[in-house]
Amino acid sequence: xxxxxxxxxxxTYLILVLLQIMVFNNINISxxxxxxxxxxxxxxxxxxEVPGWLQLIFAFILGYTIDIFVDTPGLNAAxxxxxxxxxxxxxxxxxxxxxxxxxxxxxxxxxxxSWFLNYSIPLVFAHHATYFMLDSFGFDHFFRTFMKxxxxxIATEILxxxxxxxxxxxx
Amino acid sequence: MDSLLNxxxxxxxxxxxxxxxxxxxxxxxxxxxxxxSVFYTSANYIAGQIYDLTWRYVGYFYLREExxxxxxxxxxxxxxxxxxxxxxxxxxxxxxxxxxxLKYRYITASVVKNSVARQNNFLTLxxxxxxxxxxxxxxxxxxxxxxxxxxxxxNYSLAISILNKKIGISAKLKNSNFYGSIIWTGENYRYxxxxxxxxxxxxxxxxxxxxxxxxxxxPPEIPIATIESFEKNSEDNFxxxxxxxxxxxxxxxxxxxxxxxxxxxxxxxxxxxSKITE
Numbered sequence: 001x002x003x004x005x006x007x008x009x010x011x012t013y014l015i016l017v018l019l020q021i022m023v024f025n026n027i028n029i030s031x032x033x034x035x036x037x038x039x040x041x042x043x044x045x046x047x048x049e050v051p052g053w054l055q056l057i058f059a060f061i062l063g064y065t066i067d068i069f070v071d072t073p074g075l076n077a078a079x080x081x082x083x084x085x086x087x088x089x090x091x092x093x094x095x096x097x098x099x100x101x102x103x104x105x106x107x108x109x110x111x112x113x114s115w116f117l118n119y120s121i122p123l124v125f126a127h128h129a130t131y132f133m134l135d136s137f138g139f140d141h142f143f144r145t146f147m148k149x150x151x152x153x154i155a156t157e158i159l160x161x162x163x164x165x166x167x168x169x170x171x
Numbered sequence: 172m173d174s175l176l177n178x179x180x181x182x183x184x185x186x187x188x189x190x191x192x193x194x195x196x197x198x199x200x201x202x203x204x205x206x207x208s209v210f211y212t213s214a215n216y217i218a219g220q221i222y223d224l225t226w227r228y229v230g231y232f233y234l235r236e237e238x239x240x241x242x243x244x245x246x247x248x249x250x251x252x253x254x255x256x257x258x259x260x261x262x263x264x265x266x267x268x269x270x271x272x273l274k275y276r277y278i279t280a281s282v283v284k285n286s287v288a289r290q291n292n293f294l295t296l297x298x299x300x301x302x303x304x305x306x307x308x309x310x311x312x313x314x315x316x317x318x319x320x321x322x323x324x325x326n327y328s329l330a331i332s333i334l335n336k337k338i339g340i341s342a343k344l345k346n347s348n349f350y351g352s353i354i355w356t357g358e359n360y361r362y363x364x365x366x367x368x369x370x371x372x373x374x375x376x377x378x379x380x381x382x383x384x385x386x387x388x389x390p391p392e393i394p395i396a397t398i399e400s401f402e403k404n405s406e407d408n409f410x411x412x413x414x415x416x417x418x419x420x421x422x423x424x425x426x427x428x429x430x431x432x433x434x435x436x437x438x439x440x441x442x443x444x445s446k447i448t449e
Binding site: 018021022025026028033034035052053056057059060063064068069070071072073074075077078081082085088134135136137141144 | 183184187188191192194195196197198199200202212213215218221222224225229284286287288289290291293295329357358360421
């Protein structure tokens, strides 16, 4: 990991935070209030080479930035940190037979659709489950919280997959 | 010593995870409605600038509803103006003297950030201490009450929305003056519940609920909601009332912030209450 890779990551962070607060937070589907949490794409695209503890800190900074903008101190941070905590475990679980090659990235176009779905769906839903359960502080209104997790998760997942097709450039 | 270092090396990932989660959860649970500093809220300078920029474009989407509400308000004012009255000089009329002291001042502001999706929602307004806004001022839209200011920076202010489970707004029935408080249930952003109305009061669907004026924040008689449904509760002697909020918080753009010029006086007097009962 050189300085170029880190500055690229920082740029990704800026773009995703701006997109989330300027565009996606204004989307509100149905009376349940479904707002896609697209910014968590950042955690999915952190290169494999970044050490785990640094991934946790990146996730915390990302979550807390969003929290400042939407006045929910700690809500997004707690969910993104949990997601970053799970990521190495998921990566190990679905690793290709020879491990991850140097110079490859966790992108859909490089790793293939089925790998990417196995990778992103558990992480997105882990994040959303933490987020909505913390938001409603426990398990009351269980059905409504459950519906929110499922529907918002689907919306976020679709956007993340679309973003993979839009942003990928062939080398 | 070596084995201790090794142990720490092995669990550093878990340790950092736990530390970061604890920081997040402590700031989430310790979240106070009144903020000491605006820096960690959306009323800070950078957030305000970005929301301003967004609002310049998103604001257009709400113009239609906004115009309708303003036209309605205007028609109400027009119909009360002197030109709308027929002057009947032949008869004797009793007049009420309107000479008095100004108690409420209305400051206009635009909502630059708003949400309805969470359990505890806040609004950010584009007017702050530069326009004379301070904390504990009421926020109303053209159609009804929407929130209370909780933090102020120079150019922005943060208001707790009526769609926030942490506040209740003191309210009364317009017809009968029985008072209670309106609290959001966190489910649908158009509906809330009205508590503390005793069972013996007669209710009708469609009755208006207005601010009580007891709280020193809102003037009395500002409409908040209409009664949607109600049922008698056998466990205690109070109704379960569902009310429909008059303001659609999802398309809120221009609001008034209400300054109560006699708020300090009232609060000072009311603070004596606890001293006397001691």
